Amino acid sequence: MTAIAHPVPVLRRQPPIIPSGRLGMWWFLSSEIVTFGGVVVSYILLRLVHPDWLHHSAHTLLSAGAINTVVLLTSSLTVVLAHRAAEHHDCCTARRFLSISFGLGVMFLCVKAFEYHHELSHGLTPRTAAFWGFYYTMTGLHGLHVIAGLIAMLYLILGARNPKVLGRVAPVGLYWHFVDIVWIFLFPLLYVTAH
Amino acid sequence: MFRWLPENISTFGHDIDGIMYLIYYVVGVWFLLAEGILIYFALRYRRRAGVAAAYAPAKTLRPMLWVLIPASLVLMCDLAIDAKGSPAWEKIKRDIPAHDCLVRVEARQFAWNFRHAGPDGVLDTADDVVTSGQLHVPVNKVVKFELVSKDVIHSFWAPNLRLKQDVVPGRAITGWFEPTRTGTFGIGCAELCGTGHGVMGATLIVQSQSDFDNWLKK
Amino acid sequence: MSVQAPAPPVEPVHESPSHHEPQTSGFFHFLRTYVFSVDHKMIGRQYLFTGLAMALVGGLLAYIIRHQLAYPGQAVLGHHPISADNYNAMITMHGTIMVFWVAMPILIGAFGNFLIPLMIGADDMAFPRLNMLSYWTFFLSTVVLVASFFVPGGAAASGWTAYPSLSVNGIPANQLGQALWVLAVALEFASMLIGGINYLTTPLNMRVAGMSLFRMPIFVWMQMAATLIFMLSVGPLIGGAVLLLFDVLFQTGVYLPDKGGDPLLWQHLFWFFGHPEVYVIFLPAIGIVGEIIPVFARKPLFGYKPIVYSTIVAGFLSFLVWAHHQFISGLDPRLAMPFSITTILISVPFAIVLFSMIATFWRGSIEFTTAMLFAIGMIAEFLVGGTTGIINGSAAADIYVHDTYYIVGHFHYTLFPAVFYGTFAGLYYWWPKMFGRRLDERLGKIHFWGTTLFFNMTFIPMLLMGIGGHQRRIFDPRVFTYTAPMHNLHLIATFGLYGLLLYQLPFVIAFVKGLVGKRTAERNPWNAATLEWHAPSPPGHGNFDQEFEVHRGPYEYSHPGSEKDFLPQWLPTTN
C-alpha cells in the first residue's frame, strides 16, 4: 500500500463555485441548522403541550440572556470587521478585531457560567423537569459551539501574519455568525417568551 | 406464500388479507417481469466473439420511454394500491362502530391484564372482571378495547384478529374488533419491551354470548 | 462595483493536500503514511478494514442469534447458552453495528473516500485533515461501542431503535450500556458529518478541467446525494440523542410521559433520520453497480441524466415518508394515509433507476466477472426487498406484517444486497486500484454463488414466518402457540446463515491473497473509461502522474466510429 513516489502533475481545474473553505462551512452549517432545529422543534412541540412549563422557565435570567445577546451581536460585528480588514490585507486591524471578538466570546461564557451556577444552586438541575433538560441541552450545545469558535479564532489571531491563515477568517466568521443566529433564537425561546 | 396466513377470525381481517393479496399479485407480476427481463438480457447478451455491444446512451426521450412508460405504469399500480388500502385503514382505525362489549388491556413488563366491563357495560365499576393473561370476548359482537401501559411500550398482537397496536405509556389508545368464531387463540407482544418480551403472551378466548355472560357473572 | 476593486482577498480556494507537506522519515513517516494519514486513499482503506472487522462482529452476533432461534436454550458453539437479556443485547448490537459501523463506513467512508477524488481527477479531498479527523472520530466511536459489550449490565438491549421509555428505564441494569450506545452513535454521526463536508465540497470544487457536473461518474452523484440526505436528516436525531442521554443519565423526562415527555417524539426524531438512512446506504451501492454494469456490458449507462434526476427526487421524497415506520405505534390515524401514499410513490423514482440499470444490459456484450455477478445479484436481490416493501408501505396491510419476521426479511432483502453485494462488487472491481493486485476470480465466483444461494435460504423463511404472524425479537419461538409450528423455518434460516457465513471464507482467502505478494495489476485492467483507471495502481500521493483533461462523459463504450470499444474520459478527441 506504500505510495509510489511519482511527480504530481499540474492539473487545470474547473472553476470552483465559491472557495472550498466557505462552501464546506455552508454544508456544515446546513447540518447544524437541522441539529439545533431538531431540538428547538421538539422543545416548541412539548411546550405547546405544557403551559405549566412557565413555572420552570420563569426562573431563567432575562437580564443575563439580554447581556449575552448584546455580547454575541457585538462579537459578530467585530468578526465581520476583521473579515473586511483581512480582505484589505490589514492583518493588524484584523487581529485587533479578532481579539476583541475572542474577548467577547469569553465574556459570553462567563455570563453563561454565572447563569448555570445561579440555576444549579437553586436546585434547577436536569433532574428537575423536562424543561431544564431542554434548557441545558440547548444552551450546552450552543456553549460547546462557542468554545469551538473561540479555539478557531485563537488559531486565526496567532497566525494572523500568515495570509493563508488569515484567509480562513471567512469560514470562521460564517461559523461565528451562525452561533450568533442560534442564540438569536434561543434568547426568545428560553428567556423572553418563557416569562 | 399466503398459505402461511393464520386463520382469520375478525370482520376486518378480510380487508387486510385482501390488500395483501392485491399487492402480492400486482407486485408479483412486476417482480417476475423485472427479474425475467434482467436474467434474459444477462444470458441473451452474454459476450460472444465478434458480436459488439450497441451504443445506446438514451440521451433523448424516445429510448427513455422504454423506462418511463413502465415507471408510469408502476405509478398507476401504486395509486391503485393506495385507493384500495385507504378505505380499509379508515374502517379499522378511524370509524369505530358502536360497541357491545368494552375491555381495557393493561400491559406491563411482562404480562397482559384485562379489565372486562361487567353487565353494566362501563369500566372501573364494581362488577368489572379483571383477569391476567386471558381475554374473554363474545363472538360476533363488536369489542371496543382501550390499551394502556404501566411502564414501557408494548404492542398488542393477535394474529388471528389481524390486529396489532402499540401500547404507549401516557396514552389510552382505543380500537375495536369483532370475532367471527369461538375458540382460543394466541396473543403476543410485538414491540421489544425488555427481558421478558419473548414470553409476554396471553390467550384470547372467544365465547358464545351465553357462555360469556355466565363467565362475567362468576 | 468600483473599477479599482480592492485587493483580492487571500482566501485559499483549495486546502493544500497532503503530499505537499515535507515527507518525514522513519517512525513518523510510518505514522503519517499508515496511521494518521491525510491521504484520502489510506483513509478509505482504514474505513474499509474497520468496517469489515465490524462486519465480522455483526456476523458473529447473527450466528449466535440464529443458533438460539433454531436451538433455544442450547449452548452456542463457542458461547454459553444465552439469556433473554443477552439475546436482546445481541439483536440490538447486530442492527446497530451492521447499519452504522458496517454499511456507512464501507459504502461511504471507504468507497467514497477512495474513489471520489480519483473519479473527478482531484489529487485529494478538499479538506484532507478534516478527512483524517472524520476517520479517527469514527474509530473512537467504534471503541466506545465495542467497550459497551464489557461494561456491567452489558451492551444496550433496547433494540437498534432504542425506543424510550424502554431505553431510559425499562432495563434498569442496562443504563451504562445504553448511555455508551447513545454516545457511540452520536460520535459516529459526528464523524460522518465531518466526512460529509468533504464528499460534498470535493466534487463541486476540485474537478479537473473538462469534468462538468454531468460528466461525473454516477457513483459520485450517488455519493453526493447520499451525503446530502444524511447531513440534512441526521441533525434532529443528534439533538434527540443528547436529550435521550440526559434522560438515561438524569431521568430528565423528555421522553417519559409521567414527567410530561412523549415517547413518540423519539420515534419521530429517530425515523426522520432512520428512513433517509436507508437511502444513504442504498444510493452508494447502486452507484457502485452503476459503475460496474457499463464496463462489463461494454455499453453506456442507459439514461444517465434521468437516473441523476430520479435520485434527486427520491432523495427529496425520502424526507416525507418516515412515519411509515410508526403506523401502529399510536400514530395519529389521520397521518397514516399521507405517509402511506408518499411511501408507495417513492417506488417510482427507484423504478426508473433500476429499470435504467436493467436496460443497460440490452444488446450489451456482457462479461460475467465476479464484480459483474455481484452487480447483477445486487439488482436481482434488491428487487425482492423493494417489492416486499410495498406491503409494509400500505398502512392497512402493515397492521398485520409490522414488527413480524416479514419486516426482518424485507429489510434484510434491501440492506444485505445494498451493503454486501454492493461492497463485494466494488471490492472485486476496484481492488486492483486499491491494492495493485486482482482478487482471485475463481474464489470470487464460488463466493458469489454460495452467498446468493444461502442468503435466500436464510431470509425467504423469515418472510414466510412473518406472514405466519411470527413477531420479531422474541428469543424462544416455542413460547407462543402460533410461532411454535414454524420451528422448521427457523432451522432452515439458521442453516442458511451457517452456509452464508461459511461461503465468506473464499472471500477471506481471496482478500488475504489480494493483500500480499507482488503488485501485478495494470493501470486499467477492465478497459474502463472513468478517471480512476488513468492513475497508477495503486495511485501514489497526488493520485495522477501525468497531465490530462476530461473530454467526454464517463461511459463512452462501443462508441460507433472509434477503433477501440471504449473512449476513456482522459483521451483527447482525434478529429
Added chain:
Amino acid sequence: MHLQIETLKPAEHHEHPNYVLVYGALLALLVVSILLGRLPNAYAMNALVFTVAGIKAILVLRYFMHVKFEPWLVVFILAGATFFLVVLFIGVAPDVVGGGGWIRK
C-alpha cells in the same frame, strides 16, 4: 499551479455593507423583542417576538454572512434545511401536540 493559494475572481468582489448600521438595527430589535415580551396576549407576544427574531436572523445572514452576495446554491442549502425542519414539525405536531387524538393519561 492549482495548489498554490488562488485569489478569487473579480466577480467575487462586493461592496461591504455598513456593518455598524446593521449592528445598530440588531440592538434596536433586541430592545423591541424584550419590550414585546411584556405583552399580555400570549399569542400576539409569541408571534411578534419570533417574527423579530426571524428579522434579526435574516439581517445577520444577509449582511454579516454575505448571503446577499453568495451564489444561489448557498440560499438553496439553507432554504432546504429549513424546509425539512418545517416538514418535521408538521409531521410530529399531530402526535406530540395533539396526542394522536388519543386520551392522554
